[in-house]
Amino acid sequence: MDLSKLPVKPTPELGIFLLLAGIAMASAVGVIFFRNAIRSALCLVLNFFVLAFLYFTLNCEMLGIVQIVVYTGAIMVLFLFVIMLLNLGAIQTDKDEKLDIKLPVGIMLGLGLFSLIASQIVPQMIKIQTPKAPDNFGSPQAVGNTLFSNYLYPFEIASILLLVGIVGSILLAKRRLNP
Amino acid sequence: MIQWLQQLMEGFAKWPPIVQAVIRALLLVLPILTLVPGIIWYERRLLSWMQDRIGPNRVGNFRLPAHWKILPPGLRGRKFKLFGLLQPIADGVKLFFKEDVTPASVDRVIYFLAPALALFPAFALGATIPFGPYTLLTPVADVNIGVLYMLAISSLGVYGVVLGGYAGNNKYSLMGGLRSSAQLISYELSMGMSLAAIVLATGSLRMTDMVAMQEQPLWGMGGYGQIFQNWFILTPYGFISGIIFLVCMVAETNRAPFDLPEAENELIAGYHTEYSSMKFAVYFMGEYAAMFIFSAVFATVFLGGWNIVPINWGFLADNSPVLNGLFGFMKSMTIYLSPIWMVGKIIAGLTFYIWLRATLPRLRYDQLMSIGWRSMLPLATLNFMAVATWIFISARYGSAAGIGMWVVAGVVVFTLWRLLKSIDKGADLEVRTVKMVGGKPAPVVEVDPERVAEAVN
Amino acid sequence: MQAYLGILALVGLAAVICAVMVTLSWVLGPKKVTPYKSSTYECGVAPVGDSRERFPIKFYLVAILFILFDIEVVFLWSWMTVFKHSSMEFMRTSFISFLIYMSTFILGYLYVIRVNAFDWDETTSLEPAKLGEAVQES
Numbered sequence: 046m047d048l049s050k051l052p053v054k055p056t057p058e059l060g061i062f063l064l065l066a067g068i069a070m071a072s073a074v075g076v077i078f079f080r081n082a083i084r085s086a087l088c089l090v091l092n093f094f095v096l097a098f099l100y101f102t103l104n105c106e107m108l109g110i111v112q113i114v115v116y117t118g119a120i121m122v123l124f125l126f127v128i129m130l131l132n133l134g135a136i137q138t139d140k141d142e143k144l145d146i147k148l149p150v151g152i153m154l155g156l157g158l159f160s161l162i163a164s165q166i167v168p169q170m171i172k173i174q175t176p177k178a179p180d181n182f183g184s185p186q187a188v189g190n191t192l193f194s195n196y197l198y199p200f201e202i203a204s205i206l207l208l209v210g211i212v213g214s215i216l217l218a219k220r221r222l223n224p
Numbered sequence: 225m226i227q228w229l230q231q232l233m234e235g236f237a238k239w240p241p242i243v244q245a246v247i248r249a250l251l252l253v254l255p256i257l258t259l260v261p262g263i264i265w266y267e268r269r270l271l272s273w274m275q276d277r278i279g280p281n282r283v284g285n286f287r288l289p290a291h292w293k294i295l296p297p298g299l300r301g302r303k304f305k306l307f308g309l310l311q312p313i314a315d316g317v318k319l320f321f322k323e324d325v326t327p328a329s330v331d332r333v334i335y336f337l338a339p340a341l342a343l344f345p346a347f348a349l350g351a352t353i354p355f356g357p358y359t360l361l362t363p364v365a366d367v368n369i370g371v372l373y374m375l376a377i378s379s380l381g382v383y384g385v386v387l388g389g390y391a392g393n394n395k396y397s398l399m400g401g402l403r404s405s406a407q408l409i410s411y412e413l414s415m416g417m418s419l420a421a422i423v424l425a426t427g428s429l430r431m432t433d434m435v436a437m438q439e440q441p442l443w444g445m446g447g448y449g450q451i452f453q454n455w456f457i458l459t460p461y462g463f464i465s466g467i468i469f470l471v472c473m474v475a476e477t478n479r480a481p482f483d484l485p486e487a488e489n490e491l492i493a494g495y496h497t498e499y500s501s502m503k504f505a506v507y508f509m510g511e512y513a514a515m516f517i518f519s520a521v522f523a524t525v526f527l528g529g530w531n532i533v534p535i536n537w538g539f540l541a542d543n544s545p546v547l548n549g550l551f552g553f554m555k556s557m558t559i560y561l562s563p564i565w566m567v568g569k570i571i572a573g574l575t576f577y578i579w580l581r582a583t584l585p586r587l588r589y590d591q592l593m594s595i596g597w598r599s600m601l602p603l604a605t606l607n608f609m610a611v612a613t614w615i616f617i618s619a620r621y622g623s624a625a626g627i628g629m630w631v632v633a634g635v636v637v638f639t640l641w642r643l644l645k646s647i648d649k650g651a652d653l654e655v656r657t658v659k660m661v662g663g664k665p666a667p668v669v670e671v672d673p674e675r676v677a678e679a680v681n
Numbered sequence: 682m683q684a685y686l687g688i689l690a691l692v693g694l695a696a697v698i699c700a701v702m703v704t705l706s707w708v709l710g711p712k713k714v715t716p717y718k719s720s721t722y723e724c725g726v727a728p729v730g731d732s733r734e735r736f737p738i739k740f741y742l743v744a745i746l747f748i749l750f751d752i753e754v755v756f757l758w759s760w761m762t763v764f765k766h767s768s769m770e771f772m773r774t775s776f777i778s779f780l781i782y783m784s785t786f787i788l789g790y791l792y793v794i795r796v797n798a799f800d801w802d803e804t805t806s807l808e809p810a811k812l813g814e815a816v817q818e819s
Contacts, residue, residue, distance in 0.1 A: 057242065061689070083334060083390065090383065098692075101685040110369045110376055111755055118379030119748040122386070122409065126744045129390055130736060184368050185429055189759035190767075193775040201778060203756060204785040210749050211789040215798055218742045245686040249694045257698070324710045328719040336707075340699035347695035351688050365687030372758055373688070394721050395728070398736070406740050409747040410799075416754055420761060427765030429758070497722055502706030506699070593743075597799040601750075602790065609783055615765055616776045 062102060069095040082128045086121060093117045105183030233360055248364045252350050256513050261312035263512045266571075267578050269308070274582040284310035316505060324501040327393070335391040339499065339506040342384025345377045346513035352431045353520050356530045356562035363432060370431035371423055374521055375416050378476060382408050384510065385478075385485065385495050392498030400494025403589060404485030407475060410596040411482075415472035417604035418465040421611045422456055422525055435529030441536070444623060450539045455528040460630050461614070464607045466526040468600050470576075473518040475596070477511060480581035484589055519573025520566065527569050530562035742798055753786050 072095065075088035093116040100109030181187055192200055236244065265280065272279030284306030288299055326335065352370035354363040367373065382405045389401015423429055426437045434456075442452035443459065456462030475482040485494035496507045528534055537555035541548045558565070587595070610633055618626030721728045760775060767775070793799070 061686075081331075083331070083387075087334070087337070087383075087387075094380075098685070098689060101688070106367060106369050106685075107759055110372045111758075113376035114372065114379065115748075115752060115755055118376055118382070118412075119409070119751050122379075122382050122405065123741075123744045123748055125383075125386055125390075126405075126741050129386075130738075130741055185372075185759040185762040186368075189761070189763035190771075192756070193760055193763070193778065194771065197774070197778055200756060201781060204753065204782045207749050207753050208785045208789045211746065212792060214742065214745045214749070215793065215796055218738050218798075241683055241686055242690070245690040246694070248687055249691040252691065253694055253698065320706050321709050322706070323712065324707045325718055327721055328716075329721055336703055340696075340703045343699045343702065344695050347698060348688075348692050351691045363687075364691050365684045367684045367688065392721075394723065396723070402736055402740050406743045409744060413747060413750050413754075416751070420754065420757065423758070424761045424764060428762055492722070492724070501710055503703060505706075506702050509702070593799045598794065605783075605786070605790070609780075612764065612776065612779060616772060619769065619772055 058102065062099070065095050065098050065102070069099065083125065086124050086128055089124070090117055090121045093121065100183070103183070104179075107183050107185045107188045109183075233358075237360055244360070245364070248361060249351075251361060252364050253347055256347065256350070256516060259516065260509050260512045261316060262309070263516060263574060264312040264508075265309055266574065267512075267581075268311070270575065270578050271582055274579070280308035280311035282311075283308055283314050319502050319505045322501040324503065327498050329393040330498060331391045331393065334387050335498075336503075338384055338388035338391050339496075339503045339510075340384075341387060342381065343506050343510040343513070344384075345380045346510045346517060348380075349374060349377045349514070349517045350520060351377075353517070353524050354432050354435060354529060355520075355566045357559055358562075359432075362563075366430065366432055369429050371419050371429050371434075371525070375412070375419065378415075378514075378518075379409075379412055381476070381510075381514070384507070388499070388507070389495035392495070394498050396492045397495050397497040400485040400491045400497070403491075404478060404495055407478075407482065407484060407592060407596070410593060411472040411475035411600070414468055414596060414600035414604045415476065417601065417608055418468035418472065419525065421461050421465045421604070421608045424608065424611045424615065425456070425459075425461065431524055434525055435531075438528045439531065439536070442534070443627075448543075451536055453528055453531060453534040453536055455526065455531075455534045457526045458534060460634070461607055461611045462526060464603065466522075468604045468607075469522060469526065471595075471600060473522060474577065474580060475592075477514045477518060477577075479511070479515065479577055481584040481587050482592060483586060484592060515574060515577055516570060519570040519577075522573055523566060523569035530558075530566045532558055532565040532568075746793060746798065749789070750786075753782075753789075757782070 069092050072088040072092040076085045076092065079085045079088060093112060097109040097112040097117070100106070100112060236247075269279045285304065286306075287303045288295060288301060290301035292300060326332065351364040352367060352373050354366070356362050359366065363370070385408065386401045386405040389397045389399070389404070392398070422434065426434050428434070428437075438453055438455050440454045441450040442454045443449070444454070445452075452458075457466045474480075478485055485491065491497075496504055499507065523529065537551050537558060541551035541555055544551060610629075614626050614629050617629050757779070760779065764772065764775060764779075
């Protein structure tokens with residue numbers, strides 16, 4: 046097989062990307078296809094974890110590590126807690142739902158949407174061999190400088206939002222205190 | 225010898241990066257794998273010494289055969305003692321061949337996955353810790369986000385615990401898993417805050433930058449103050465951070481006095497009640513490997529990394545009229561033997577863990593939550609804000625004002641503490657009484673000393 | 682990118698070791714399943730009901746508050762790396778906005794403490810109605 050005729054040059058970066066993207070895709074498919082909610086959530090954890098490495102390969106180190114800290118380390122723990130709190134087992138489905146018309150229509154619509162997006166994105170991406178971003182593009186220093194100069198206002202608003210989140214979650218949990 | 229090593233390193237630098245990365249990872253993982261039995265042996269021996277017992281001392285004693293002619297005459301038939309060093313290895317080999325009881329009611333996939341998820345972060349945690357000034361070999365990845373990576377991976381430890389508790393389908397393990405995960409996430413917050421103060425003072429998330437920062441002169445002193453190194457544990461903010469980190473580190477590894485998930489008398493064995501054979505041992509290994517790595521993080525961030533003592537040998541060698549040969553020798557020893565000093569600090573950290581276990585009783589769960597959220601978190605947050613203020617004041621009004629700020633802060637804290645103590649003079653002890661409904665006091669049992677002695681014998 | 686190869690190698694290696702450790706005992710050990718051995722361990726008593734029951738909302742509350750406080754700190758990590766090395770002007774504006782940010786953090790924290798969200802003591806728990814009237818004894 047002549048490797049030079051391929052549209053994409055086989056480089057080590059491509060190999061790593063394919064490995065990571067493959068794991069991410071497989072786990073994303075697993076999220077949908079597992080009947081057990083806990084297993085789906087675990088697939089989502091794996092997906093988020095691998096996604097962080099994809100960010101690393103794009104020089105977005107701060108984004109990648111925040112992905113692990115926030116999504117994998119905190120939010121998915123809450124997801125697991127909620128699933129355990131609600132005691133969700135495997136979904137019970139009836140056998141005669143197999144011939145539902147929704148399934149083929151849904152698959153076709155999904156494929157249509159996917160091909161629409163892919164036709165716009167893929168032709169432009171096929172020539173890109175290495176990320177063009179400079180080395181310190183996503184470093185903590187760059188993110189910090191930008192966050193505290195251009196995005197100071199959203200940053201402060203975020204703190205208010207989180208405060209509202211704290212108050213709201215406690216109010217929801219304490220609802221039965223004042224009947 | 226050194227030249228040969230240099231040539232070896234130059235050759236190593238030319239290898240493909242992926243091979244280098246794998247070799248660096250192996251250089252981190254294999255020592256941990258081999259040291260874990262040693263740590264277990266060390267804990268058992270030290271704990272039994274502290275509790276006036278003997279501990280494991282049999283496995284590993286052997287006698288060379290008297291009839292072997294290959295051996296020199298002095299060694300034939302000679303006894304060797306390894307003080308039970310092989311006991312954990314024997315236990316491990318035994319556990320591999322034990323029956324792996326999988327209870328019928330477990331969720332099988334998650335039951336298999338949970339121990340692996342508990343061990344995984346313990347190994348992946350050490351990627352950014354430098355064990356010496358050899359950039360080719362030792363931090364597996366000297367990335368710009370070193371400390372944050374450590375925090376991120378240590379937060380994955382929750383999964384092994386909570387899934388182990390869930391998979392067992394046992395009320396005790398579910399309770400242990402929940403308790404433990406709430407404990408882990410609570411202390412993680414204070415741990416992040418305590419490290420944030422250090423990151424702010426260093427101005428970098430890179431672990432090697434932190435070690436370099438600690439090689440600066442102590443408190444920014446000039447003149448002969450440059451003899452000492454600025455280990456963060458010796459600075460006021462670093463001292464507070466260090467204590468908070470130490471407490472959180474013990475809580476994160478589920479060790480005594482924070483070993484509530486394993487509170488034997490109420491929860492059997494907590495989240496690994498249903499685990500047997502090597503799966504149980506994997507949880508055990510994860511705990512010890514995490515202890516090792518957290519001690520390494522503590523040594524790197526607060527205890528000056530690979531430096532042996534907080535003394536600038538290079539400055540001493542350049543400036544002292546006598547003994548500069550000795551100081552130069554010490555400087556080269558600090559550099560060449562740096563992994564040994566690092567491991568020495570890690571062993572000190574492990575000793576601290578074991579000492580705590582032998583000394584302190586287990587906390588109650590509300591005490592644990594109260595310490596984590598009401599003491600550790602505000603202390604770490606205030607410390608973090610004080611560091612930010614200090615940096616700002618030093619940059620704006622000069623370093624003398626910065627030092628003045630620390631003095632003022634110390635006086636304010638001390639006064640507040642005295643004030644609070646004088647207000648809160650009443651007994652702080654919590655009174656908890658249990659009222660038995662219609663209960664009678666338990667009857668007093670007469671004990672015959674002779675019968676007790678008989679039963680014991 | 683080059684530096685992250687190390688992390689990738691270590692993560693891969695750790696995953697392989699964990700998988701080997703877990704499967705090896707399953708392969709090597711004997712398997713003699715008996716009904717008593719494979720029953721859930723509850724100190725010799727037959728377990729009553731399923732263990733996957735609902736658990737107190739306090740754990741859920743701790744998890745969600747952890748997320749919120751964690752995200753508050755996450756916003757600051759990148760600032761911590763630049764604060765010390767930046768110009769005076771940037772330092773002043775960022776320090777003031779940091780103080781405003783932290784004031785909301787402290788406000789949220791004080792609220793959490795005020796409503797006893799982390800009080801595990803049953804007598805002052807979030808649902809006093811469950812316990813009836815708390816008995817005051819000294």
